[in-house]
Amino acid sequence: MEREQIENIYKINSLTDYKLNSTEDILKVHGVDFKVVDGYNRLDDLNRDIYKKFIVNIFNAWGLGPRATLVPKGIYFVEDISHLGKENIEDDYFIPLGGTIKTIDRSGLKSILHTWNDKEYKHLKIIENETHTYLRFEYEINGEPTWLHVEKNGEEWY
Numbered sequence: 001m002e003r004e005q006i007e008n009i010y011k012i013n014s015l016t017d018y019k020l021n022s023t024e025d026i027l028k029v030h031g032v033d034f035k036v037v038d039g040y041n042r043l044d045d046l047n048r049d050i051y052k053k054f055i056v057n058i059f060n061a062w063g064l065g066p067r068a069t070l071v072p073k074g075i076y077f078v079e080d081i082s083h084l085g086k087e088n089i090e091d092d093y094f095i096p097l098g099g100t101i102k103t104i105d106r107s108g109l110k111s112i113l114h115t116w117n118d119k120e121y122k123h124l125k126i127i128e129n130e131t132h133t134y135l136r137f138e139y140e141i142n143g144e145p146t147w148l149h150v151e152k153n154g155e156e157w158y
Contacts, residue, residue, distance in 0.1 A: 006064045020059050023052055030059070030068065038074040038138075042105035047077050047135055054137065054154030066141055073145070074138035076103045076113060081131050085124035094128065097121050104133070 010018050013028050020026055023034045034040075034055045043051065059067055079102045084094035098117035102110040113136075135150035137157070148157040 001068055003064060006068050010064075018064060020056055023055060026055065026059055030070070032070075032072060034072065037072045039076040039103065042103065043075065043077060044106040047075075050135055050150065050154045051075050051137075052154075054135070054150050054157065057154060058137070058139075058148075058157065062141070069140070069142045071140045072137070073140060074136075076136045076138075077105075077133065078103055078113060078136045079110065079131060079133050081129050083126045084128045084130060085121065085126055087121075087124065095121055095124065097124055097126060101136070 007018070009029050010016070013025065015021070015025060015029065020029065026032050026034060034052065040048070040051070055072065059070060062070060081100045081102070082096050083098045083100075085097045086094060096118065099115065100112060101114040103113050104110050135154075136147055137150050138145070138147040140146070150157050
């Protein structure tokens, strides 16, 4: 879609500053229903509210061209477990050997979403696990799949 066409859609919807104000604007302008993504139905009410605020922020963070290609794929509350080891037990630092990312649904049920292992360090033993929880947003932009950590009530991400 050409930039002028995108601008016209915003103008038709009285968004002359090209800023989306709500999830309804996302639906009207981009045809994206923020609730129709994998994982949404398993979120608790707090994480749904955070996602609702975040989805407007992330669309507005992009220029009009890339914004038009943004396709939400999944939203999950996850437990991210990093498996850590050391080459030498005396080392002051750990090496990430692998990890497991589990989704946590509204009732506390966990399911594995993704696992990974660093083949370079497969000879090392896991000494410690480090666990973090966060909201994970998976999406495509310009046809490329990627994901983000969502923090601070949907106002920050990385």
